[in-house]
Amino acid sequence: MEIINFNKADEEFFYDVCDNGMPVYLWVNNKGNNFYATLNVKFGSVDTEFKVGNEKKWTVIPNGVAHFLEHIKFNMEDGTNAFDKFAKLGSNPNAFTTFDFTCYEVFGNSDLEENLKLLIDYVTGFYLTDELLEKERGIILEEVKMGEDNNNSKFYFESNKAIFKNNKRKYEIAGTVNDVKKIKKDDIIKAFNTFYQPNNMFMVVTGNFNPYQVMALINEEMNKWNIKEKKIVRKSVKEDCKVVLEEKEVYGKCVEIPKFNVSYKIDRNLFKEYKNEELNIYFSIILGCNFGATSLFKEELLERELIIGLNYNINIVNDVILLSIKGSSKYPKEVVKLIKDKMQDLSVEESRIKAILKMLWGNIIWGFDDVEYVNSMVQSQIVSYNKFLNDIYSLYKNINYKDVNAIIDKIDLTNCSVIYLMNEKK
Amino acid sequence: MEYKKYEREPYNIYTIKTDKFNSCRMEIILRHKFDKKNVAVDNFLTDFLAFTSLNYPKRRDVVLKLEELYGASFYSNRERIGEMILNNFMVDFLAPNFCDEENYLEEVIKLPFLMLLNPNFKDQEADINSFKIIMNRLKAEVLYKAEDPVYQCVKEAIKKSFHDKPVVESRIGSIEDLNDITPHMVYEYYQKFIKECVCDVYIIGNLDMDKVVNIIDKYLTLDTIKDDNFNLFITNEITNKINTYEVNGEFTQANLAVVGVIDNIDDVYAFRVFNSLVGGVGLSSKLDQALREKNSLCYSVSLRSTRTDGMFFVHCGIEQSNYKKAVSLIKNVFKEMKNGNFTDEELDNAKSSLLSSNKMGEDSIVQLLNNYLMHQLLNEDLLRDRYSKIRNVTRDDVKNISKKFHLKTIYLLKSGDNNGDN
Numbered sequence: 001m002e003i004i005n006f007n008k009a010d011e012e013f014f015y016d017v018c019d020n021g022m023p024v025y026l027w028v029n030n031k032g033n034n035f036y037a038t039l040n041v042k043f044g045s046v047d048t049e050f051k052v053g054n055e056k057k058w059t060v061i062p063n064g065v066a067h068f069l070e071h072i073k074f075n076m077e078d079g080t081n082a083f084d085k086f087a088k089l090g091s092n093p094n095a096f097t098t099f100d101f102t103c104y105e106v107f108g109n110s111d112l113e114e115n116l117k118l119l120i121d122y123v124t125g126f127y128l129t130d131e132l133l134e135k136e137r138g139i140i141l142e143e144v145k146m147g148e149d150n151n152n153s154k155f156y157f158e159s160n161k162a163i164f165k166n167n168k169r170k171y172e173i174a175g176t177v178n179d180v181k182k183i184k185k186d187d188i189i190k191a192f193n194t195f196y197q198p199n200n201m202f203m204v205v206t207g208n209f210n211p212y213q214v215m216a217l218i219n220e221e222m223n224k225w226n227i228k229e230k231k232i233v234r235k236s237v238k239e240d241c242k243v244v245l246e247e248k249e250v251y252g253k254c255v256e257i258p259k260f261n262v263s264y265k266i267d268r269n270l271f272k273e274y275k276n277e278e279l280n281i282y283f284s285i286i287l288g289c290n291f292g293a294t295s296l297f298k299e300e301l302l303e304r305e306l307i308i309g310l311n312y313n314i315n316i317v318n319d320v321i322l323l324s325i326k327g328s329s330k331y332p333k334e335v336v337k338l339i340k341d342k343m344q345d346l347s348v349e350e351s352r353i354k355a356i357l358k359m360l361w362g363n364i365i366w367g368f369d370d371v372e373y374v375n376s377m378v379q380s381q382i383v384s385y386n387k388f389l390n391d392i393y394s395l396y397k398n399i400n401y402k403d404v405n406a407i408i409d410k411i412d413l414t415n416c417s418v419i420y421l422m423n424e425k426k
Numbered sequence: 427m428e429y430k431k432y433e434r435e436p437y438n439i440y441t442i443k444t445d446k447f448n449s450c451r452m453e454i455i456l457r458h459k460f461d462k463k464n465v466a467v468d469n470f471l472t473d474f475l476a477f478t479s480l481n482y483p484k485r486r487d488v489v490l491k492l493e494e495l496y497g498a499s500f501y502s503n504r505e506r507i508g509e510m511i512l513n514n515f516m517v518d519f520l521a522p523n524f525c526d527e528e529n530y531l532e533e534v535i536k537l538p539f540l541m542l543l544n545p546n547f548k549d550q551e552a553d554i555n556s557f558k559i560i561m562n563r564l565k566a567e568v569l570y571k572a573e574d575p576v577y578q579c580v581k582e583a584i585k586k587s588f589h590d591k592p593v594v595e596s597r598i599g600s601i602e603d604l605n606d607i608t609p610h611m612v613y614e615y616y617q618k619f620i621k622e623c624v625c626d627v628y629i630i631g632n633l634d635m636d637k638v639v640n641i642i643d644k645y646l647t648l649d650t651i652k653d654d655n656f657n658l659f660i661t662n663e664i665t666n667k668i669n670t671y672e673v674n675g676e677f678t679q680a681n682l683a684v685v686g687v688i689d690n691i692d693d694v695y696a697f698r699v700f701n702s703l704v705g706g707v708g709l710s711s712k713l714d715q716a717l718r719e720k721n722s723l724c725y726s727v728s729l730r731s732t733r734t735d736g737m738f739f740v741h742c743g744i745e746q747s748n749y750k751k752a753v754s755l756i757k758n759v760f761k762e763m764k765n766g767n768f769t770d771e772e773l774d775n776a777k778s779s780l781l782s783s784n785k786m787g788e789d790s791i792v793q794l795l796n797n798y799l800m801h802q803l804l805n806e807d808l809l810r811d812r813y814s815k816i817r818n819v820t821r822d823d824v825k826n827i828s829k830k831f832h833l834k835t836i837y838l839l840k841s842g843d844n845n846g847d848n
Contacts, residue, residue: 031446032789074709081719087710088771090778109785138722142679146725146743149677151573253676253842256569293489302559308566328566355493362496362520366449369791 001215008393011368013378014211015388018222021229022198024215025378025388027206029371033109035207036371037116038379039123042202043069043195044100045175046168049235052194058235059194061187063168064140064175067097069188071136073104075127082122091115099169101383107372112209113217120221126192133185140180147174151252151259155421159261159324162245162417166237167317170244197227204378206371239320241265243417251424257308259421260332262339263324268316270410274403276316277385281399282407283323285356287312289348291325297342306335316384323411332420340416346408350401357396364392429798429808432639436648437625440798441635448524450631451791454515454538454646455799456623459656460506460592466599467607467615469504470560472513474612476502478546478556485559488541495534496520500541506592507803508734510656513623515542518791521632531633532641539645545616551609561607564598571596575677575839580741583683583837586671591660593735624652626802630795658804662687662736664832675839680746683837684756685739688731689830694806695815696823697733700831703768703776703824704759705729705740707783710775712768713740716755723748723755731831734804738831746841753836763828766821773821780816784809 004013014026045066049058073095074082086093091108104123106115147153157172164170174180205214243265271279291298291312301307310327325343329335367373381389389395427446432439461468482488492498498519505512519534527533546553571577585594598604625648629638664687675681691697704712705728709719713727724742731738744752762768787793787809800806807815 033785034789081709083709087708087775087779090775090782092707092779092782107786109782109789135719135722139718139725142723142743142745143725145679145745149575149679149743252573254572256572257566294486294493296486299484299486302562303555305558305562308562355490359493359497362498362524365496365524366447366518366520369447369449371789 001212004388004390007391009365009368013388013390014215016215018198018219020198020222020225020227022222023202024218025202025204025382026211026214027374027378028211029206029208029368029374032208032371034107034371035109035112035115035205035209036105036107036375037112037119037203037205038103038105038375039119039203040104040201040379040382041102041123041196042100042200042383043102043191044098045171045173046099047195047234048168050194051233053230059190061191062175062179062182063171064173064179065183065187065191066102067174068136068140068180068183069191070095070097070102070104071140072128072132072188073123075132076122077125077127082118085118086115089114089118093119097173099173103379112207112214116205116214116217117221120218120225124196124222124225124227126189126196128185128188130185133188137180137183140174141177144172144174144177144180147172149253151255151421154252155250155259155261155419158248158250158421159263159417159419162248162419163243163263163265163322164239165242165244167239168237169317194230194232197229198222198225199229200232202382204375206375239318241267241320241412241415243415245417247418249420249422252421253424255421255423257328257330258332258423259326259328260336261324261326261419262336263322263417263419264343264411264413265415265417266321266323266412268319268321270412271321271407274407275385277389277395278399279316279321279407280314281360281395282404283314283321285353285399285404286346286348286408287314287323287325288356289352290342290346291339294352301335301338306331306338336418343411343413346411348401348404348408353399353401353404357399361393361396427794427810430635434643435651437627437646439627439629439639439642440802441638442630442794442798443633443635444630445632446789447631447791448521449791450519450521450629450633451795452517452519452535452538452627452629453795453799454542455626455628456513456515456619457626457654457656458511458513458619458623460509460511462592462595464615465595465597466603467611468511468513468619469598470564470604470607471612471615471619472502472504473560473564474552474556475542475545476500476515477560478553479541480544480546481540483546483553483556485556491537495530495537496525498534498537500538504597508656508658508660509592510658523632531637535638535641536645539642543620543645543647547613547616550613552612554609557609557612561604565601565604568596568598568601568604575675575679575681576741576743578675579681579837579839580683580739582673582839583671583685583739583835584737586669586837587685587835588662588737591662591735593660593732593737620648621650622652624654626799628795628799630791630798659690659734660736661690664689665834668833668836670836672838672840676842677839678841679743680749680841681741681743681839682749682752683739683741683835684753684833685737685835685837686831686833688733688736688738689832690736691733691827691830693823693827694733695812695819696827697731698780699773699776699816699819700763700824700827701729701731702779703772704763706776706779708779710772712759712763712772713756716759717742717752721751721755723752749838757833760828760831760833764825766825768824770821773824777816777819781813784812784816
């Protein structure tokens with residue numbers, strides 16, 4: 001097992017790969033009682049066209065299958081479900097599906113070994129009857145309708161539809177009511193048989209335990225899974241920088257204060273010399289200083305009573321970078337104009353960089369108080385960067401004023417999509 | 427973990443020294459009696475004091491200072507226990523052993539006191555720029571609630587059930603209440619507030635607590651002694667009649683709230699086990715089993731019981747055509763509990779879940795500090811002293827507690843005309 005020192009934080013991680021090929025990351029916290037374990041499958045809502053093994057034809061499944069499968073997984077062959085079994089152990093299990101992966105997690109503080117055995121057992125096992133399929137379909141349909149009544153969720157997905165032409169991020173993760181109604185038992189079986197395999201999964205366990213014992217146990221449990229490795233080919237989706245709609249109004253129920261989202265779609269290749277993790281920090285600094293809590297621009301908009309709130313988001317999706325400025329305002333069109341003007345005139349004071357990096361480093365250090373924070377940090381790094389970043393300190397240390405300005409100069413504002421959320425017309 | 431109380435005439439300081447965490451937390455708590463007519467201005471002031479001060483006039487100034495302090499955070503909230511209001515001002519910060527600056531501890535500890543005791547008033551009025559920003563934000567918060575079907579349903583169901591009780595009042599107040607607030611009113615309210623509130627400071631972390639207390643004494647310049655006598659438990663009338671309301675709504679999904687009264691709870695551990703068994707986390711609770719797992723009626727069903735308000739509610743989002751079935755299943759869960767129709771396994775699972783969440787609390791700086799506060803205010807046991815009491819709860823204890831839950835109101839917020847039943 002490899003011991004990985006988390007530079008300058010006096011923390012150690014342990015890394016190993018199971019005999020069947022699944023990578024495992026462990027972090028030991030000797031001061032606490034709790035553990036947090038996540039078993040992650042690189043199967044998200046965007047994975048709807050794929051081939052497995054030597055297949056010649058593409059398999060196409062409806063939107064929402066990854067999420068449906070996540071629901072199905074809790075049912076076990078002996079007629080019980082994993083929730084009941086975790087309840088006996090006094091632990092809290094949960095699961096969620098994103099665009100890119102499915103996560104099964106358990107949070108607890110006693111009998112880690114039994115919890116890990118159960119987690120691995122129910123995620124790697126598969127049990128589905130027609131009756132269970134319909135039971136979960138009913139529950140999921142209510143979940144989807146709940147989402148339809150949530151303006152923020154609706155706004156988010158509608159924004160994605162205006163930005164992405166080909167990328168499956170333009171579809172809801174759980175699918176629509178119609179998608180969910182279309183999903184068949186065979187779609188779910190095919191998805192499980194394709195994506196649930198050790199080389200397409202990884203596990204992260206954080207808490208108070210002996211890492212060698214835990215790794216041996218995980219390996220032993222994974223060895224019980226009789227599975228033959230298959231090659232997965234996802235249909236690649238090319239996404240250029242053109243947005244689908246430059247401006248669009250969408251409507252929600254009972255919207256008293258309109259919302260806006262200004263998204264710039266930028267070619268990732270313009271920033272070839274930077275890694276994604278570096279770009280995320282640089283863009284955080286740039287957008288933070290210009291649109292965040294310390295920006296004079298935001299302060300002015302608040303004082304002029306033009307906005308209620310303003311925030312920003314950075315998202316690197318394969319070949320495109322999305323820089324989004326979002327907020328709520330009674331005068332959304334006027335504010336969007338001001339944001340567009342401000343984007344032409346971005347600047348960062350040199351003295352701010354040091355303070356921001358100090359803050360970011362402080363956040364990392366106190367993140368180590370929380371097994372869930374550390375687990376999520378590793379998980380998101382593996383998903384976003386395909387590697388564990390153990391030297392964030394050096395990453396921060398190398399951030400510099402010259403590159404901040406070089407990146408500002410390269411931001412291409414040609415492709416912009418503006419979405420408004422307004423009150424539903426009667 | 428070392429608990430200690432430092433008594434001062436105008437305030438008390440409660441400390442928990444522990445090396446378990448990299449971070450530290452301090453809460454300054456100002457308590458006073460709930461007064462319906464002051465809800466909006468009291469909440470406004472709580473926001474205002476964390477937003478601006480004479481030392482840091484703009485929110486931007488506060489955030490820049492916090493960045494310097496390794497990303498410390500400073501914020502406020504307002505909560506109610508029975509007829510007592512708690513205006514809380516919190517600072518989360520990194521333990522000094524991770525910081526290079528010599529005066530870091532004093533800088534971070536003094537910040538909330540500088541904010542609280544030097545409010546940004548000019549000519550007996552709240553600073554107009556900050557006033558406008560906070561006012562707009564609070565009004566927006568009120569308006570956003572209209573977008574939330576769960577909030578709408580539960581709020582109206584509680585209103586129908588308890589009329590003029592404090593639980594009916596929203597934390598922020600209404601738009602009309604907010605419109606009545608003036609910059610001068612905020613100034614005037616502060617003068618009364620700072621003199622009449624009971625003040626406590628709670629702090630946890632790997633800190634030299636004597637040194638911390640000296641810094642607090644240096645900056646917390648309050649000089650009044652206060653009357654600490656509040657009614658913390660509200661009682662509600664129990665009636666046999668259940669009122670039903672069906673109200674038109676605009677949302678895709680119908681929302682159902684079932685509200686009831688909880689009679690005086692004398693056995694707090696049986697009460698907690700009951701809540702875990704009937705509406706605990708996960709899908710094993712009685713309500714989840716009945717509504718979601720066995721009948722696919724909803725994605726989630728929640729039970730919230732507030733001992734100090736003597737009330738509880740159950741909420742779920744459903745297909746409107748399943749309304750009667752859902753109500754019948756919820757009623758049946760409470761009936762079954764009263765009849766003792768729950769298995770030993772269900773009882774054991776509920777206790778395991780509580781034991782586990784208690785242990786989780788011992789790993790949380792926020793929960794440890796909150797527990798110390800509740801230990802002082804409500805005489806609740808410290809987390810470390812709860813384990814055997816949870817284990818000792820019996821089937822009869824839970825059965826007896828279930829008889830204290832009385833349904834009062836069934837409230838259905840119907841789905842909109844164009845969608846709903848399909």
